Amino acid sequence: MSDSALIQKVIDGSDHAFRLLVEKYRNDVFRTVFAVLRDQKEAEDAAQEVFMKIYTALPQYENQGFKTWMTRIAVNHAIDVKRKIARRKEEVAEAIEQQALGTPKDGVEKELIVNESRRLVRKRLEELPDNYRDVIYGFYIAEKSYQQMAEEQNVQVKTIETKLYRARVWMKKNWKEDDFS
Structure with missing residues (x-):
């Protein structure tokens, strides 16, 4: 079944069609996210979040290349996650610094x-x-x-x-x- 047919079925409410999309692209999404994060656990979590974003954004998809569109979402989300991780590390470092005053x-x-x-x-x-x-x-x-x-x-x-x-x-x-x- 083609991507556009699956996408239309997902938009029409088919959870099974979305599962098929996830199965088809899960490795691609994971590899994309892992390339940015370089952490297995963080990449697994982020990949799941990417699919949630894809699911909610599918009604706005305009048939301009699904894999490219999906990859863009994955990259942007991975960058956001990486920033959050960096902020957390800074907060921990600041807390340690405060204790060491x-x-x-x-x-x-x-x-x-x-x-x-x-x-x-x-x-x-x-x-x-x-x-x-x-x-x-x-x-x-x-x-x-x-x-x-x-x-x-x-x-x-x-x-x-x-x-x-x-x-x-x-x-x-x-x-x-x-x-x-």
């Missing part, structure tokens, strides 16, 4: 250094051109997704991606790491 004198000194670093970063953010400042703040400080920022600014997701890319290029070109120490 030591004496109150050390704690006050470190707090002053952290506050000064934050002040420097805020000052540097003000130097960014306006159109870049919004996406940098939204993505890195407010931790918004591309989709959220696109909806807030009433633009396409691709526009947010482009602005963020250009903002990073601008920062690499105009800032040096020593500027923040």
Whole structure:
């Protein structure tokens, strides 16, 4: 049975047709997700989540190449999962750092250094051109997704991606790491 016939049956409510799609593409989805995450357990979980996303998004599918469409969903989801894992690691590292602060004198000194670093970063953010400042703040400080920022600014997701890319290029070109120490 062809993909388009299976997709139509899934849209019409056939769970069996969706199971057939999952069976047909599960290895492809897993390989795609694993290539990004490089972790067996995380990739297995993410692959299941990808199929849930595919199932809910099927009514919007426009017959433009199912495997490509599905792979794009898998890659995007894997990237999101990878970011979440990185954030969790940072939070754990911060918690360990807080426990290791030591004496109150050390704690006050470190707090002053952290506050000064934050002040420097805020000052540097003000130097960014306006159109870049919004996406940098939204993505890195407010931790918004591309989709959220696109909806807030009433633009396409691709526009947010482009602005963020250009903002990073601008920062690499105009800032040096020593500027923040």
